[in-house]
Amino acid sequence: ERTSVLITGCSSGIGLALAAHLAADSGHRFKVYATMRDLAKSERLLERLGSCCPDTLEVLQLDVTDPHSLAAAAQRVQGQQLDVLVCNAGVGLMGPLETCSDLAMKTLFDVNFFGAVRTIQAFLPAMKRRRAGRIIISSSIGGLQGLPFNAVYCASKFAVEGLCESLAIVLRPFNIHVTLVECGPVHTSFLANLQCPDPEGSELQGLDAETRGLYRRYLQHCQSLFRDAAQEVEEVLPVFLEAIVSLCPPLRCASTQLLAPLWRLRLGSPDGSAYVRAMHDFVFCGSEVGGDQP
Numbered sequence: 001e002r003t004s005v006l007i008t009g010c011s012s013g014i015g016l017a018l019a020a021h022l023a024a025d026s027g028h029r030f031k032v033y034a035t036m037r038d039l040a041k042s043e044r045l046l047e048r049l050g051s052c053c054p055d056t057l058e059v060l061q062l063d064v065t066d067p068h069s070l071a072a073a074a075q076r077v078q079g080q081q082l083d084v085l086v087c088n089a090g091v092g093l094m095g096p097l098e099t100c101s102d103l104a105m106k107t108l109f110d111v112n113f114f115g116a117v118r119t120i121q122a123f124l125p126a127m128k129r130r131r132a133g134r135i136i137i138s139s140s141i142g143g144l145q146g147l148p149f150n151a152v153y154c155a156s157k158f159a160v161e162g163l164c165e166s167l168a169i170v171l172r173p174f175n176i177h178v179t180l181v182e183c184g185p186v187h188t189s190f191l192a193n194l195q196c197p198d199p200e201g202s203e204l205q206g207l208d209a210e211t212r213g214l215y216r217r218y219l220q221h222c223q224s225l226f227r228d229a230a231q232e233v234e235e236v237l238p239v240f241l242e243a244i245v246s247l248c249p250p251l252r253c254a255s256t257q258l259l260a261p262l263w264r265l266r267l268g269s270p271d272g273s274a275y276v277r278a279m280h281d282f283v284f285c286g287s288e289v290g291g292d293q294p
């Protein structure tokens with residue numbers, strides 16, 4: 001009996017790579033429902049798998065912000081039993097908070113938070129009836145700790161973390177495992193796709209010079225972090241695979257130890273001030289990650 005897996009956001013990045021990897025499994029252990037907002041973008045996934053579409057893969061339209069498309073996808077899959085749901089669709093938003101428009105913030109939450117909620121709601125009742133299932137979420141390091149100039153993105157991923165931790169408690173007796181995968185920087189189209197004002201552009205004209213300077217420094221930091229420390233998609237796949245096949249997957253698993261010292265510092269100092277100082281010094285003063293604590 002194959003393990004059925006539905007993944008959102010499969011037109012690029014982690015979703016595409018995970019769908020291709022599972023569909024190409026040499027033991028044919030998985031039936032993959034690779035879903036994406038725009039089916040015209042399915043070519044890259046199909047190319048990855050070679051010219052013929054194997055019977056381990058079905059590509060479905062699914063926009064996580066559209067309840068109708070979710071209902072249609074759920075109906076298509078519900079006949080088969082869904083073993084694993086991977087809520088992966090997500091978008092970014094970067095910049096000084098003063099410049100984030102209402103629309104941009106709402107759109108981001110509609111995908112990252114409400115999109116995950118709706119997707120889970122669509123598949124949860126059937127999993128509960130079967131008393132089996134797994135829900136895996138593409139969270140982020142930014143779901144565990146605040147990151148400068150990513151306030152709204154982090155807020156959406158913190159929200160997802162709270163959602164899933166709360167849900168996991170209730171789902172325990174139903175034998176449904178919830179796992180949050182916290183990725184650090186990964187080479188995908190995420191950075192290119194995210195909205196991010198140019199520090200020299202007109203969008204930031206009304207902003208104070210000091211914040212503009214910090215934002216400029218942050219963008220340089222972000223660039224070098226992605227250049228020196230970002231993972232390839234293939235490096236994060238084992239974490240998702242482990243969450244799919246492990247007998248007892250954890251609630252959280254990180255794909256990188258990059259910011260682990262800062263995370264430990266944050267946990268070990270609950271009033272938060274040591275973390276704020278260390279993160280500030282790491283990003284804006286070039287200090288070691290989590291080093292140099294009082």
Ligand code: NAD
Nearest residue numbers: 009012013014063064089090138140183185186188189190
């Ligand atoms: P990506 O931009 O390549 O993939 C995101 C996918 O989500 C895209 O295919 C996009 O089309 C899809 N998507 C956006 N809105 C959608 C909607 N309304 N309905 C359905 N799909 C939609 O980037 P990625 O890095 O592969 O991102 C996957 C997940 O990983 C995201 O949730 C992201 O927040 C998370 N993540 C990424 C990084 C990183 O550095 N790349 C780091 C931490 C967490």
